[in-house]
Amino acid sequence: MSAIRLLERRNAGAAGVRLSAALTRLGPSWVKFGQFLATRPDIVGKQLARDLESLQDKMAPFGMDEARAVIADALGAPVEALFAEFGPPVAAASIAQVHRASVVREDGSRRDVAVKVLRPGIERHFKRDLGDFFFIARLAEQLSAEGERLRLVAAVETLARSVTLEMDFRLEAAAASEMAENTKDDHDFRVPEVDWDRTARAVLTLEWIDGIKLSDRDALIAAGRDVAAVSCALMQSFLRHAMRDGFFHGDMHPGNLFVDDQGRIVAVDFGIMGRLGDTxxxxxxxxxxxxxxxxxRRVAEVHFEVGYVPDIHPVESFTQAIRAIGEPIHGRSNDQISMAKLLTLMFEITSLFGMRARPELLLLQKSMVVVEGVARALDPKFDMWTAAAPVVREWIARNLGPIGRAEDVTDGAVGVGRFIGAVPELLGRSAVLVRRVDELTRAGFVLAPETVEAIGRAEGRGNRQIAAAAWIIAALLAALLVKLW
Structure with a gap:
């Protein structure tokens, strides 16, 4: 058995149903906690994670008077002065609810908008419940070596940061704006326009989208849409966002995706976003x-080059484990191969080799599972690999090919420089070096007592050239670390 899952049981299906019901009864922040656990199959097990994915982020709406009060307080004006019309909630979730409204343009015409209003008291409730989450995580790490490996306290800290950001709608608006800028030249994907004049910490106003939900396959077909082409565009868009932009939508379930009248995919709800660095x-x-x-072999090597697998393991053994994942998929038709499942299996294998949990990759994996599921629901014969290959080849050619170049691997790592595409291994080694230097700076730069003593002995022997060289090296290293700090 690869690892003891902390919450996984044989009857995980029944447990998942009961857990989902219990979390719903406990309230909004516990629902959000359950959704977060659904992104961490390494903690709760695959079956329970799948069951928790069905946990509905639906709550009873709060009243119109409360919504109006939140808007007036956030924007400094009554609803009537801000909107020509303001309707009842059309959706209510754990953190906020959405109203359909309209505004008057400068030319006198009207435009429909979606107004997202923060649930009253949610910040106070979440802060209170967060203490319980930290207590459970610390206890699990103290009682279980597996809990320590999974870094449960760090996982809760990630949840806390994520939800804190999610409750500030100015940041969600900024995320939508950034993604809109990244995708402005994409012909098959777009983002709703932000109404910054009617957006604040507790209120977000976006362009209203009148598209067809990706969950409504029959309606797409009735509208003359090629569902196979939509499936391909969805996967390619997601991979472009992740690899080209390093910024992707972390909650691309069918309710957040539409097809507009021009056939473009439109995403909404930018509260959960993922970022990937160059590495x-x-x-x-x-x-x-x-x-x-x-x-x-290359798949195995890149794990070591970016520092995800400790170098105490032989690369040959890890290559063997990767082959055990890859070979069974060959010989099958492409539409039978799940890239998301492959990545899930890969992360399971890496846990055997001491790879620590990486939240950014887990969100990527979870998002890819969801995107692949949406694509296959639209087109049962969806070919994940054929859809992905052009995007992957384009990234490889541009970044690791003859005309490729290396960007700075870490903020502030000036001078890492440019590398020719023929030596991608050198890029990987540089990434490891800079990352380890960055980790050293976080702990503080201290010369070991043995080093100081050795320098003293060199001086005592009169070997001043060696001593001077040692001090120069130490000073340069200290200066570099201070600069990076």
Missing amino acids: ERRFLAEVLHGFIVRNY
Whole structure:
């Protein structure tokens, strides 16, 4: 058995139903906690994670008077002065609810908007419940070595940061604006326009989308849409966002996705977003490409180069484990191969080799599972690999090919420089070096007593050249670390 799942049981299906019901009864912050657990199959097990994915983020709406009060307080004006019309809630979730409204443009015409209003008291309730989450996580880490490996306290800290950001709608508006800028030249994807004049910490106003939900396959077909093309566009858009932009939508379930009258996919709800740095983007691209071309050695090497697997393990043993994942998928038709399942299996294997949980990759994996599920629901013969290959090849060619170049691997790591595309291994080694230097700076730079003593002995022997060189090296290293700090 690879690892003892902290919450996994044989009857996980029944447990998942009971747990979902219990979390719903406990309130909004517990619902959000359950949704977070659904993104962490490494903690709760695959079956329970799948059961928790069905946990509905639906709550009873709060009253119109409360909504109006929140808007007036946030925007400094009564609803009547801000909107020409303001209707009842059309959706209510754990953190907020959405109203359909309209505003008057400068030319006198009206435009429909979606107004997201923060649930009154949610911040206070979440702060109170967060203490319980931390207590459980600390206890699990103290009582279980597996709990410590999974970094449960860090997981709760991630949840806390995520929900805190999610409850500030100015940040969600900024996320929508950033994604709109990233995708402005994409012909098959777009983002609703933000109404900044009617957006504040507790209120978000966006362009209203009158598209067809991706969950309504029959309506898409009736409207003349090619569902196979929509499925392909969805997956390629997601991979472009992750690899090209390093910024992706972390909650792309069918309720958040529409097809507009021009056939473009439109995403809404930007409260949960994922970011990938250069290292993570390269990791994703090289792993997917390695599996596509059956280069398992390269898939294994990139894990070591970016520092995800401790180098105490032989790369040959890890290559063997990766081959055990990759070979069974070959010989099957492409539409039978699940990329999301492959990544899930890969993360399970890596846990055997001491790879620590990485929240950014887990959100990526969870999002890919959801996107793949939506695509296959639209087109049962959806070919994940054919859809992904052009995006992966484009990234590889541009970043690791002859004309590729390396960006700074870590903020402030000036001078890492540019590398020719023929030596991607050098890029990986540089990434490891800079990451380890960054970790050292976080702990503080201290010369070991043995080093100081050795320098003293060198001076005592009169070997001043060696001593001077040692002090110069120490000073340069200290200056570099201070600069990076």
